[in-house]
Amino acid sequence: MKVVRSPRQLQRILEEERLRKRTVGFVPTMGALHEGHLSLVKAADRENDITVVSIFVNPTQFGPGEDYAKYPRVLGADKRLLGKGKVDYLFCPSVRDIYPPGHATCVTVDGAMARVLCGKFRPGHFQGVATVVAKLLNIVGPCRLYLGAKDYQQAAIIRRFVEDLNMNARVRVMPTVREKDGLAMSSRNRYLGPAERRRALALSRALFELRRDILGKKGTLAFLKARAVRKLKDAVDRVQYFEIVDPVTLAPLKMVRREMVALTACFVGKTRLIDNVIISLR
Numbered sequence: 584m585k586v587v588r589s590p591r592q593l594q595r596i597l598e599e600e601r602l603r604k605r606t607v608g609f610v611p612t613m614g615a616l617h618e619g620h621l622s623l624v625k626a627a628d629r630e631n632d633i634t635v636v637s638i639f640v641n642p643t644q645f646g647p648g649e650d651y652a653k654y655p656r657v658l659g660a661d662k663r664l665l666g667k668g669k670v671d672y673l674f675c676p677s678v679r680d681i682y683p684p685g686h687a688t689c690v691t692v693d694g695a696m697a698r699v700l701c702g703k704f705r706p707g708h709f710q711g712v713a714t715v716v717a718k719l720l721n722i723v724g725p726c727r728l729y730l731g732a733k734d735y736q737q738a739a740i741i742r743r744f745v746e747d748l749n750m751n752a753r754v755r756v757m758p759t760v761r762e763k764d765g766l767a768m769s770s771r772n773r774y775l776g777p778a779e780r781r782r783a784l785a786l787s788r789a790l791f792e793l794r795r796d797i798l799g800k801k802g803t804l805a806f807l808k809a810r811a812v813r814k815l816k817d818a819v820d821r822v823q824y825f826e827i828v829d830p831v832t833l834a835p836l837k838m839v840r841r842e843m844v845a846l847t848a849c850f851v852g853k854t855r856l857i858d859n860v861i862i863s864l865r
């Protein structure tokens with residue numbers, strides 16, 4: 584695994600790889616890696632000749648009072664975990680490499696899909712994500728881009744701008760990886776104390792139960808959603824949102840459809856956790 588810090592150098596290296604007809608799989612991350620990231624690396628390795636992983640804690644996607652300063656930066660441990668997969672290039676730019684003085688251009692995904700769910704509570708977050716991912720894609724060049732389904736809204740928004748801006752990337756969204764007890768893997772799980780870790784299980788439980796009962800026709804969408812929210816409220820400190828939406832537009836649904844996604848964001852202690860399940864009646 585070759586570590587590259589400069590955007591120009593990575594661009595040059597990958598241009599040469601493509602001249603040799605090698606396909607590129609790209610996994611963007613903010614580090615603090617876990618098995619979920621590793622599943623993306625493995626998929627990239629299976630489907631491409633070259634695998635590139637980036638680690639960059641992107642300041643523009645954190646709002647005031649969010650965890651940018653304390654976001655875990657553990658490059659040594661990340662490199663060891665990546666050693667379990669087959670990574671050709673690890674791209675670790677500095678903030679100055681990505682946002683040099685005078686940087687003034689942003690990517691904004693307009694429309695309802697960026698204003699609901701996390702977008703409603705984290706203004707500017709998806710503009711930060713879209714801007715950095717567009718920049719990373721321009722540095723990496725034509726590739727398959729690997730994202731995790733745990734960040735469902737992020738993946739939907741990235742799909743949207745990749746299509747809207749005719750970017751040369753094929754977006755591949757891979758299933759959420761969970762701990763044995765159901766907790767969705769997340770870099771932020773490491774903020775949880777033991778008692779909080781137990782309470783955090785309420786998210787996946789509520790979502791799985793909702794899916795089971797929708798599939799089993801156990802009540803209306805409104806009834807089952809209200810019950811899920813009630814149970815979550817008993818376990819977590821704050822339910823920021825719990826919605827059942829259209830998988831593509833992310834518009835909230837009032838009636839059962841063949842394809843739906845249920846998503847939630849909750850605070851357990853000071854830690855904000857998100858999770859979702861896809862509900863398919865096919």
Ligand code: PAF
Pocket residue numbers: 611612613639641644712715716734737
């Ligand atoms: O999901 C993440 O880790 C980040 O939002 C991403 C896609 C790497 C952009 O900074």
